[in-house]
Amino acid sequence: MLYQTDFNREGDVNFSPLRKNWLDTIGGETIEVLKADESIFMRQSMSTPCLNVIVDAVGAYITDKNGKKYLDFHGNSIHQVGYKNSAVIAAVKKQFDELPFIPRRYTANIAIDAAQALNDKTTSKDYKVLFTPSGSAAVGIALKMTRKITGRHKVISMWESFHGAGLDAISVGGESVFRKDMGALMPGGIRAIPYNAYRNLIHSSCPETVAAFCLDYIEYIIKNEGAIGAILLEPIRATDIHIPPRSYFTRLREICDENDILLIFDEIPTAFGRSGMFYVHQNFGVEPDILVLGKGIGGGIVPQAAVLVKSKYDCAQDISLGHYTHEKPAAGCAAICATIKYIDEHKLLENCRNQAAFALQYSENLYNKYQCIGDFRIKGLLMSFELVTDRVSKGKNDKLAEAILYYCLEHGLSFKLSAGNCITWHPPLIVTTEQLTFAFQLLEEAIKNNC
The missing domain is CATH 3.40.640.10 (Type I PLP-dependent aspartate aminotransferase-like (Major domain))
Known part of the structure; x- marks a missing residue:
């Protein structure tokens, strides 16, 4: 069964209306591969059904079966030096x-x-x-x-x-x-x-x-x-x-x-x-x-x-x-x-610290503009943005987090949700200022369209 309701999770929601809508947009051939995957692999929380089918991963990007590229700020935390280094x-x-x-x-x-x-x-x-x-x-x-x-x-x-x-x-x-x-x-x-x-x-x-x-x-x-x-x-x-x-x-x-x-x-x-x-x-x-x-x-x-x-x-x-x-x-x-x-x-530790300083400045600007960001936490290229219903109660805004995830996926940015309401980015150490700028601009666009 491809779709059902299950909201008990640490991270992304595998079965939800937004996930169903996402899968409906990525094409019949991809869906067939996802069904084949589900038919042969053991099902487990946070992994089934899969999010998409990819055919390549290079540098900071993954490419899906439809040829669409995504800047990947998830990477299962393994792509410090980039994919296919x-x-x-x-x-x-x-x-x-x-x-x-x-x-x-x-x-x-x-x-x-x-x-x-x-x-x-x-x-x-x-x-x-x-x-x-x-x-x-x-x-x-x-x-x-x-x-x-x-x-x-x-x-x-x-x-x-x-x-x-x-x-x-x-x-x-x-x-x-x-x-x-x-x-x-x-x-x-x-x-x-x-x-x-x-x-x-x-x-x-x-x-x-x-x-x-x-x-x-x-x-x-x-x-x-x-x-x-x-x-x-x-x-x-x-x-x-x-x-x-x-x-x-x-x-x-x-x-x-x-x-x-x-x-x-x-x-x-x-x-x-x-x-x-x-x-x-x-x-x-x-x-x-x-x-x-x-x-x-x-x-x-x-x-x-x-x-x-x-x-x-x-x-x-x-x-x-x-x-x-x-x-x-x-x-x-x-x-x-x-x-x-x-x-x-390639002095990637130096690049990490430089990009972190840029990310910190950009994040402070977003925090000052949008009350739905209850907190942001950055150390190097470990980043998390906590989405809340309001800053007084700090109630988790899981729905907003999920909406932002799929908006960003639609426009070419992949990342992980954590604790339900936290947007978590783990960019590779090779990430550029241009790539971070793209990600932050897309994040702000997603907040404007969904907050």
Whole structure:
């Protein structure tokens, strides 16, 4: 069944009148492909039915079956260096020709080079590395390392957080759409109030006050629960983009050190430059004990993830942590090396910061003009625009958000909706001022036509 009503979601609505209208406009042949897709793939929330059928993806653009191009500010958070990046493709092709696969119990220079490249981008350059085939699997390794290092199984994570779809990952993740009907999960997961939830609750204009309250609550959990092994969180939440102040992380690091608790940062969708720094936590002057990476590290070509663990915790030689078939993935490692080299040589971190300054100025102008924008949050090229019924109650304006999404799609801009009412943009690091100008002008046009 292609159309039905289902409004319980974290992001975009798969079944709604606006989605039906959108599908009706994109052509019979496309609809036939979408029906074929639905007939062979397992249905799941937020993925079925698909939004469209694409035939190409280059740079910051995707092209659909009808030949229409869309500036893609979603990209599943993997296109930091752009789709079909020629340097990454060349490196992967070369690796396929030279050494396509590294069997377990063996190594190769490309694997060592990739691990070293990830370590060299850290502040301390004091991490050991494991590769995994997915971000969710990397989170699983981080949880196993926590138990091995501390001997404790309890993990504090945040309500509404997302750390992957595996059963271990959803045990420490907070999105109901992934946990619904799953029954008993891995024991030890404890939820804390995330910075963004309390900020929204009190509408405080003082980030320091909000941070202090949230950290007080984390300390309360630690003192009353006991046996906490780790605190796991996204330094910047990737979906609706919430950015705690530097003081939040300074004290959080102190809390972990004082209580012998590991600090795990999940930067799967946000690392590799999208925050304006290579790793997100480098914006806040702290380092985690365990860093989880994924998505964009494969250059938008190869599915790839990694776990970085402080060298002093390299203590698992008597157990198998992952032992994956692609434990040292030749093609993935080539993609990692090529992606880092491309970011450096093309000064993409500098471009990210420059474009972020432009976006911040443009966003302030829109915020001052339109009361339906309740807030906007920008760090590097992580951007979110929160749509509200009014700025006093800050009621979610989901209908407006969905109307703006389809208006923008109709006119050539693709992005994700988060939390129902947040327009979330993750432009690639190669984005230009002209492309951002197009996106902002279209956003304003969509607000004028629907607000």
